[in-house]
Amino acid sequence: MKKPTVHDIAREAGVSLATVDRVLNARPGVRQITVDKVRAAIEALGYIRDTSAANLARNRAYRFCYVLPEGPSAFVEALRGAIQEADASQLADRTTVLTRAVPTHDPHAIVTALRGLSGEDLDGVALMVPETPQVRDAIARLKREGLAVVALVSDLPNTERDYFIGIKSISAGRTAALLMGRFIHGPGQVLVVSNSMRARDSLERRLGFDAVLAADFPRLEALPSIEAFDDVARMAAILDAVLAERDGLRGIYSMESGNAVVLEAMRRCSGTQRLTVIAHELTPATRQGLVEGTLSAVITQNVGHLARSSIRILRNLCDGAPIFEPQERIRIEIVLRENLP
């Protein structure tokens, strides 16, 4: 009734422990007939490899590197904190993670950073970087060196990455539009504040947002994006102007990096309390916005979940173990004042 061990397999298959071991770890020097015998015994007994014992024996240590955007972003900072927290928790037994910060706007610097990673001293890499041809090549090289590579937050669909951990940007945008449409009563315009930091994600969100708004809420008109390009002062000026001359403005959809600026502009300008504002990513700023009522809703993904998921997935990829999907699916969370975590 108890769990079968390698010894049981050996006995059942009529071979020695060494042979079972060779089969289990795909080492050479075993005839196909013998391999099949062992496989059959494993099947028959329902043997499951004891991962913790295996890791103990192997004195395995997973070494992962996270490549994250540098510069001031509340979201990235929260993510970095979550990764460190997960690293410190028991979840990350036999695991060491280091993080590298790269300037997102500088493809050359990113590639230089990726070049610094090697299979020599790493088992896996998690990347939150924009996709460029150079990044594609760098990932191909990492894969050739046998590293596990996952895309984090922002997908790298045309690369050899093993996995993507994050939410679908289009769905996030669609969700925002649905909320916006249902929150706003009557016709009017919606301002979309974008950011250039993760261009493809912004684009996809906008796509999803526009699609739902057009299909389900034709009474609302989505205005052209205000692009921040991380220039805070310029963005504040534009926002002030738009808010001041607002006639039919009813809502603002703020995509991440401009959140704080939007909130400040609203506090500066009177009569904005009737605006429906939806922002991305739960940070101290957006949290406060929800509490004080400036923000109607926040669409977010759980950074803790991202961090833990990525560690588990990287580990399983290294072991060639299957990934337990339902646990790893990152959800598009809607946060209102009343369900703030």
Place this chain on the structure above:
Amino acid sequence: MKKPTVHDIAREAGVSLATVDRVLNARPGVRQITVDKVRAAIEALGYIRDTSAANLARNRAYRFCYVLPEGPSAFVEALRGAIQEADASQLADRTTVLTRAVPTHDPHAIVTALRGLSGEDLDGVALMVPETPQVRDAIARLKREGLAVVALVSDLPNTERDYFIGIKSISAGRTAALLMGRFIHGPGQVLVVSNSMRARDSLERRLGFDAVLAADFPRLEALPSIEAFDDVARMAAILDAVLAERDGLRGIYSMESGNAVVLEAMRRCSGTQRLTVIAHELTPATRQGLVEGTLSAVITQNVGHLARSSIRILRNLCDGAPIFEPQERIRIEIVLRENLP
């Protein structure tokens, strides 16, 4: 630079391995001075016990029992499935879980079931049962026998349970009201469909719902609860009547067990598409409701998270290990058509 082991502690403290072991496992027969020396060494070296190796050596097997309500409930069924799924995953190494179904309406039967659990063949228990004096006593006995006891989904605040895994019902109700108020344009009435299955939870949700509706949306009036008492036919009849003579009815707040009945009644009755309906718990029925537009939103908790969290927490409680809170906090999820998982 590598992780310190018991040997390092022994050397650092100037004692033998046996003594370190005695201290680590709180075995008797060590002078306080020596205990302090060992503790200091542990502190100094930053020793962290290798849980998997410890469990391996101890040949530890956790045996947990889940006590869940019997009878047809899509939510409970999903939860039971999630528990079995979690049990089968690698997450539940060295863990066996069994589930018991008890009739929720029969306190006597519940207590009989609880009496059948003993520290002899179990290490922990997860309970999703209503709180009664008899249940309190039964939990006290389980605690005396050294079992870990957690409340699942529905809290047992006045008992000796070690932990509660679930969401705050009041906040869930408040969230529902906030959504309802923002979704409905103009004045009107909101119907609340309750269920008697988990009385305290229903009450608390209602409390939260009414509080937010009164404070933030005085234009909306919450009608007295329709109580189902699990009598489907009777409930359908009442609903049909209310929907037919609706004058100012603008929304329905459905608390779980009546979800399917509410959805069917709406399909029967024409002109209900303008109603804002918010339900609890994501099930096949509510999922379909969202897709087809009958439902505006679903407030739910992730059953997979509940299942995995409870296993981790029970395990840590058995080991006396700290619980990694951010991972275990169950979130109040808002699900719309566009962010269906």
Place this chain on the structure above:
DNA sequence: CTTGCTTTGAGGTACGCACCTCAAGTACGT
């Protein structure tokens, strides 16, 4: 038959820890 190759067995050590025994040590009260 020999030679050279591949396949298999037997056995050991190690990983980090739990838990046991036995002997020797120390502290305490009388």
Place this chain on the structure above:
DNA sequence: ACGTACTTGAGGTGCGTACCTCAAAGCAAG
């Protein structure tokens, strides 16, 4: 100072697996 506790050390075994060595066996071709 003595007996009677209580403390401590040394060492062993086992958990389930990885990985290594060495020898033996099997096999095929020459």
